[in-house]
Amino acid sequence: MSKGKKEIEEKRKAVIIGETFTRLLNPISNEIPELLLPLCGIPIIEYIIDSLASCAINEIIICAKYHRDKLEKYIKKYHKSLHYILYISEDFNSVGDCLRKVNSEKIISSDFILIRGLTITNIDLEKLSITLNEMVISYFLFLFFRILKDKN
Secondary structure, eight states, X not given: OOHHHHHHOOOOEEEEXXXXXXXXXXXXXXXXXXXXXXXXXXXXHHHHHHHHHTTTOOEEEEEESSOHHHHHHHHHHHXXXXXXXXXXXXXXXXXXXXXXXXXXXXXXXXXXXXXETTOOOOSOGGGGOBOHHHHHHHOOOOOOOOOOSOOO
C-alpha cells in the first residue's frame, strides 16, 4: 500500500458500552468496572478486545458510567499500543446517552461496531458494522449473545 493511501485510510472504530445501566451486578460493580469482571479468570474486556482485533479494529471508544481510573489503569498496563478514547460520565443512563456523547464529539464519520460490554462472542463482528446514519435511524443496536456457562 502506498504511503499516500495509508495516510488517507481511516481508522476502523468500535464503541464499547461498558455498562448494563442496571443494578444487577451490584455490589460487585460498585468496586470493579463491569468490563473488568472476570470470566474464567479473564476480564471480560479481554474477550471483547480479542474479538475486535480479529476484524482489524484499531481504535476503541469505551463509554462507562464509573471507574475511569481503574479502566484507564488496566488499559495502559495491558494494552499499551491500543488506541482508545474513554468517556466516563455519571450522566450516562442508557446506550442512547453514550451514543449521543460519541456523536457530539464527531469522532466517528464512517462504519463502526457497537458492542455491549458484557457481550462475549466469536462471530464475525465485521459483518455487524453499521454506518453512523443507520445508527441514527435505528438508534439502538442490541447484541444478544449467549455467555458461555462452562469451558466444558
